[in-house]
Amino acid sequence: MSVTAAVVNLAIALLLAPAFEGATRKIKAIIHSRKGPPVTQAYIDILKLLAKEDLRSSSSLIFRFAPSAALASFMVVALMTPMGVKGGVGLPGDLVTWIYFLTLGAAMIMIMAMASKNPFAGAGAGREMMMLLSVEPIVIAVLITSAIKSGSMRLTDMASWNLAHGPSFSMICAGIALLLVLQATLGRLPFDIAEAENEIVGGALVEQSGPNLALLKMALLIRQLVYSFLLVSVFAPWPPLSPWPLATLAALVKVLILFVLAAVIEALSPRLRIDQAMSYMGKLLFVALAALAFAMIGV
Numbered sequence: 135m136s137v138t139a140a141v142v143n144l145a146i147a148l149l150l151a152p153a154f155e156g157a158t159r160k161i162k163a164i165i166h167s168r169k170g171p172p173v174t175q176a177y178i179d180i181l182k183l184l185a186k187e188d189l190r191s192s193s194s195l196i197f198r199f200a201p202s203a204a205l206a207s208f209m210v211v212a213l214m215t216p217m218g219v220k221g222g223v224g225l226p227g228d229l230v231t232w233i234y235f236l237t238l239g240a241a242m243i244m245i246m247a248m249a250s251k252n253p254f255a256g257a258g259a260g261r262e263m264m265m266l267l268s269v270e271p272i273v274i275a276v277l278i279t280s281a282i283k284s285g286s287m288r289l290t291d292m293a294s295w296n297l298a299h300g301p302s303f304s305m306i307c308a309g310i311a312l313l314l315v316l317q318a319t320l321g322r323l324p325f326d327i328a329e330a331e332n333e334i335v336g337g338a339l340v341e342q343s344g345p346n347l348a349l350l351k352m353a354l355l356i357r358q359l360v361y362s363f364l365l366v367s368v369f370a371p372w373p374p375l376s377p378w379p380l381a382t383l384a385a386l387v388k389v390l391i392l393f394v395l396a397a398v399i400e401a402l403s404p405r406l407r408i409d410q411a412m413s414y415m416g417k418l419l420f421v422a423l424a425a426l427a428f429a430m431i432g433v
Contacts, residue, residue, distance in 0.1 A: 140213060142382060147212035150386070151355035152176035154362075154393045158322075161397035176355070183348035191341040192250050200246035201346040205353040207239030208360065215360050216293045216367035218382030228287035229277045233270070236360070239353060240266050247338035258337020261327045264408060265318060268415035272315050273361075275422035276308035280368055282429040289368060297371040303433045307425035309369035315418050316392065318411070319361040321354065323400040327408055362389045 156173035163170020190197065214232050247259035281287045283305060284295035296305060318325035339350055366388035375381040
């Protein structure tokens, strides 16, 4: 089962992540009364970038290889994330390893932006860091809540425990906190502060082009998918379905619903200032810590 899970997870991450992005663009276009691009546009964009010349504004090795490192990090995270196949991929990793590689991927993007020596990229890296430092404590708190309830630090064990025992008050609170922070983890309005094209011209990605930009876009799409699967697989795994292809299909439908919701919010919301985003994250952190406290007392 571990080999099957590895193949399924990688296939979903690499082949379906652009499809969810395309669906999001289409929904936004419909809300704005536009025809919009086709659902396959994200695939087209990535393939076109892979065929273009790789122009570099910096000779730094970090600037050159950081996109590949970011994509590799997020692919490892995808391997460890439950995606409807019970048992994971047999990697000796738990939530600490999951968070480590997730943070490593984000760090690669930030240091790549710094290495470009572009002030817009530097501003984007700074905003990315602020969002990371405000979002990750919430994600860590909700994962520790689930670890306490399940008695295990493996994400697959957390999902299996929640599926077997049903919802509890602490897990519901943790799931709500993760749901409310999901828009920020997806990097979408009103939390696309790190990119903000009309303010800092694309932020951390502004100096990348060609294949490296394609790798970065793919890495960010996989990160979006990973966060969504974390929510639906660990905190909303019901109902129990068998065999595993049916469970995977159900998880994909749930993720699609999350992307539709994110697209609607993005289409209707103005961008928040960084101080407004920090204030919002502070309130969500309180909810996540409350869930953790309830889990510790067995609620």
